Amino acid sequence: MKGERIREENGYTVVRTCGWSPPGCHPVGCGMRLYVKDGRLVKVEGDPDHPISQGRLCIRCLTPPEYVHHP
Numbered sequence: 001m002k003g004e005r006i007r008e009e010n011g012y013t014v015v016r017t018c019g020w021s022p023p024g025c026h027p028v029g030c031g032m033r034l035y036v037k038d039g040r041l042v043k044v045e046g047d048p049d050h051p052i053s054q055g056r057l058c059i060r061c062l063t064p065p066e067y068v069h070h071p
């Protein structure tokens, strides 16, 4: 996945991105892998290829599928 932005993997579209927001408690933009299936965000994992966060994410970046799809 290193160097790729998007790839197909086991039936998922996997998109690499970074979480970030001001005012500065997320300074490195932790690396995320977003797993999308049938147009739906299914899960998020930390990106082990991110040079700083190295696969680690806190709960705020692990839970987007729950709040994106909350009724």
Ligand code: SF4
Binding pocket: 018, 019, 020, 021, 025, 026, 029, 030, 056, 057, 058, 059, 060, 061
């Ligand atoms: S994992 Fe946590 S610290 Fe890193 S960008 Fe996401 S919310 Fe911020």
